[in-house]
Amino acid sequence: MTPDVQTAPPQALAPAAGPLGALRAREVLVDGAWRPATLVLAEGRVAAIEPYDAEPYDAAPAGTWTVPDGHVVLPGVVDSHVHVNEPGRTSWEGFASATRAAARGGVTTIVDMPLNSIPPTTTVAGLEAKRAAAVAAGLGVDVALWGGAVPGNVGELAGLWDAGVMGFKCFLSPSGVPEFGHLEDDAQLDEHLTEIARLRALMVVHAEDPAELEAAAHGPSRSYQDFLASRPDSAETAAIARLIDAVRRTGARAHLLHLSSARALDLIADARAEGLPLTVETCHHYLCFAAETIPDAAPQLKCCPPIRSEANRDLLWQALADGVIDCVVSDHSPSTAEEKQRGDGDLQAAWGGISGLEVGSVALADEARRRGVDLADVSRWTSAATARLVGLDDRGDLPAKGRIAVGSAADLVVYDPEARVVVDQELLAHRNPISAYHGRAIRGAVTTTVLGGRVLDLEAPAGGELLTRP
Template structure:
């Protein structure tokens, strides 16, 4: 056993199934071999303080790692360390912003080669659906991607163009034919084109340029496509609560649709966002406080299934393009390292317990992509664990985060509770000397 391997973990609060209870976890060959009574361990390798809770590691299914090609935005070495420091033990890499994008098997192999030997946590990959690559989708599926990301409006990078309505339906039919999953950036191109988008440093002007109707119209298209083709669909980064009635009706109808939202939509409000502050710019945008409350209620109700980071970093040059003009700045929030503490803190303020947060950020996301040994503490599951201690705070200082670029909407905030230890398949991640040979590249489980 290496110095970082852990064979026994003992804590007064361990999330086993849906229940917090005292337990000793016994780990062998990277998996949970037994869940014993609290006092059966002898002297455990990891004795968790009474102020802390042992939870399944976060499974973040929406992370942009821009390697190869734009590694100066974010690479696998920096991203996987940031993930581990925030309690994320598995993430799924999005197919765009790297060069080449993951739209063919050859491009997937390039991405996998770039990731080799750089992973402090386990990583899997989405494929991309773009105009002209319908014939590449099933080969990508067979090569192990977890599903297919597409845009209904411009993505921000020329090499990953959006699907028009005809191409979108074709992609849905193709993916439905082999039982895959289509995950959709749901903003309508026509609505965005019609919205006023004048150069401006004012956040209120940027918000007007990305109206709620862009999401509601695009989500209606997604749901109509699922109804017509039978494809399983997933709505990415829901920001507009005005789409919730559509999604609620789709659930009642039995359509195969799931939905995610993000920590920045649950933490920030438009009223709080300063002007000329591109670290808060994302698409779709952070909306008002009443909207945020509705997103929280939809999570509790189950209309929204899960919470993911949508970590979309860029260089300071890209974020500051236009000198505060929010139409020019790169859109994306860097939050991989702080997403779980932020959501847990806001949930606690709203009277929502940490097992519920864990369900949204670990179990639901693992289930979305079919990872049956991730996102849960159970015999036979991977020993992917985080320790969250409410006696300590998360103090966010952007230039101390492991993200490659020191830009964060969370800079300067303090959240009650901190991730103090992260275990990936039974091995504790050393923040000073992470073992980047330990993380695995995961493929879809048939």
């Protein structure tokens, strides 16, 4: 049977957009375990978890919805690595389009990176400009913000931290945009990490080594293998080794962004065994694609660091199972069609970034099923672990995100494991219709997204909030 061409199945079986008093389903992922349950929702929280057939909630003031059998209920995804690019490069991606894409993909919270917006979020003034742009655009889901660590701004970090950013991002190699410089040597890295340690904050790190990249540089080419050779494993391993040494010297907490090379796994495992405060993420696309199947002149599949071999992909999956990698994110990094197609197929010239916010999590769940990995594990990597990374799992008097438990945020996803979808990039909600997943047949789809106890209209989600660090 040919799957339907669609990206977000209609909510025909769901209640209308608006408040929901209770939700019952045969399979609910409650604190990491599957069980039949009725979730009673009030004031944006899961107020109670009752047996499936709890009768009193049939008359809940805002209504009780019985989820169709065969559908499952998960906590909303927390995507801690998203580039929105507004203000300044809103033509690449804006808050309205990004949060609409998020809602359709079951992502109820995003954490926005401090680039590629102009100004970048490297000063309190830049942070305020970003927040103002987000409010003006309107938010379909909740949004938190990272700050940036660049040469010369170490004195800004405390102000950004006090203003509520979730942590700080730095690059160890050129970022690709001139207004966000990279930390060029150990002195700059140590200076920033020392301040991060003093603040008891978190540094998230793009770890590629510029000397290794320079040594592997390649001229114009449409060949994916040439592009892959220009971003070698050694660029990641050298930068990660450098970061581990800096963490050891300063005691700062650090997080490795978008790990693509399995050759770094032993370095990471040894550092963690040593007790160093290091966490690691990988991305949907590194787990769903392999270099052997990527055609030449396909810039929609270009990202930095790159998608590597099938054998490498298998090792990343194993590292997730072993706990060496903590979480999985989209690294949604869109651009205009002009930037993505710059060079007419020359992969050295095209913008490097993959737009995976809407379909990445469902593609990951489908790939996990093929590998015999339970959906509960996928949820742990994309919701619980990411919420914990940025401190949204423990928010004091505010409801925790990333899990379903009494008192947690009523951020929920109803997922149909048997839905058949073929991704059509023209139907995706992010601003520019370019997708690495275009044409991919996926089994499983988000049918309903609930944010703070409200069913979202997936065509026009609204009511998202700006979050600050607890």
